[in-house]
Amino acid sequence: MSEPYAPSKRANRVADWIETRCLASGRALGADALFEAGKVHGYKSADLDLGLRTMARRSVAVGEAYPFRVAAGAAAREHASRSVWSALLLMGSEGPLRRSLDVAVAAAHLERITAAASRFLLGPDTQSVRFGWPSEDGRPVEFPDAVRWLAGLMKVPIGTSYRPPVNKDGGVDVVAWRPFPDGRSGFPVVLVQCTLERNYAHKAADVDRRVWSGWLRLDVDPTTALAVPDVVAAGEDWNALATRTVVLDRIRLASLLPAVNEDDRLVPVADWAEDQLEQLRSQT
Incomplete structure (x- = not known):
């Protein structure tokens, strides 16, 4: 454009x-x-x-x-x-x-869309997973086990910080990362929160990168993103988000996914x- x-x-x-x-x-x-x-x-x-x-x-x-x-x-x-x-x-x-709307059902579909879109967020070979619970991607129920499971998928060491069992997802619904062919550490990671809330500006700072860097031993600080189903308006609405996190609104999510058949996770979304x-x- x-x-x-x-x-x-x-x-x-x-x-x-x-x-x-x-x-x-x-x-x-x-x-x-x-x-x-x-x-x-x-x-x-x-x-x-x-x-x-x-x-x-x-x-x-x-x-x-x-x-x-x-x-x-x-x-x-x-x-x-x-x-x-x-x-x-x-x-x-x-x-x-x-x-x-059944909010829980719609929220799960937003996470599926975001997980599928995130596969294209960092370029070829980007991987993504639905971390929010419940997840069909194989995530264990208990949070400490889920973080260990995620570390295994990403092939990074588990961090030493305490992982509260009462935590569900640490504010993160989708995780995307792009490993390099050399298999070494220090690759880009994006922690995404998804929300259906009408007033979502305050959600931009919900994911604490410092805390997550204690749960996963990452050489490079992760990036955060916020996914919403709306088209975020220009002006204060956009600035309140874009200065603190990567915005994944309807425009950006849809542009990352040219067709439903790009990912099997989108079939239930299309049915819904x-x-x-x-x-x-x-x-x-």
Whole structure:
């Protein structure tokens, strides 16, 4: 892109509404249809123009993983209902099904998306694992055992710091790392927290790298990241996160994952998105 993608909160809200409307209707929505439907929400022509322009910018930023077309209106692409973008949209803070979501189930799907996306975060040969409990990746239940298990996967020594048994995941839901062919220590590691909270700025500092460096003996301090299903708006919202951690919002997660079939972990995510969409259609 020629310039950064930096949407306002208003632009995000309208674009999300148009995308959700397209998914629920299952057909292309022209400008007139959007204008009539938007009246209920107080959206005017200028708002809808902003939303469509925002969708066009999203398409450029995300590429083939963006499941909508924009041209004198908007339409969902084939298989849009099973896309990573649609799953994140439906679990987002402004999603129409937000109040009825099973939060634990949606949170697990966000972790699966993040784990799959993190495989591409540090380049070729990046490895990732869902560390949040419960995990289908083989993580032991007890935290001290889980850290030892993780150290074994990463091929690093276990640290000497006390690992509280009452701890579940130390604030870390996904771990990604990229070993080098020489097999030596000192490779990049990212500790990712995932959250569905509406107000997530305070989560940027939840992962304590110093503590984790005592649990895993790492020669290089790990990087932290925060994964959220929303598109983070420009301005204060973005700055509150980006100055403290790597932001993995909907734009970045989707752009890392061009297709659901990239990772078997995404199949239940796609199934869930289809089920949620059927529920949404039954209500409209």
